Amino acid sequence: MALEKNENFFELTDENDRASAIETQFNEDALEIARKKTLPETDPDFDGVHCIECEENIPAGRLKLGKIRCIECQTVIEKQGKFFAS
Ligand SMILES: [Zn+2]
Structure with missing residues (x-):
């Protein structure tokens, strides 16, 4: 049971890392677009x-x-x- 929980935990962590990586890229793109728009x-x-x-x-x-x-x-x-x- 404990092992199962651990596996789930790592899966979630990986998923979160991926999500935040995507989010970071998205934010950089959004910033670049915002920078162009405010010029x-x-x-x-x-x-x-x-x-x-x-x-x-x-x-x-x-x-x-x-x-x-x-x-x-x-x-x-x-x-x-x-x-x-x-
Ligand atoms: Zn017009």
Whole structure:
């Protein structure tokens, strides 16, 4: 019985190690993505107010973050980025 319990314990430990390793990788990826997202973007065509893709007004909150695209266009770009990266 004691041995059985030990085996289960090691299995759990291994599983936890694997989970935390995955979590660490995930966190690093998330940090890298977050770092890219917080970098102010620039474009010669950007007038400081309108999305460079569709010329919609960019919400003030996004402008403060240095964004040059509206949420819709940003989403499209990010989806394309993931597509090309894979
Ligand atoms: Zn747009």
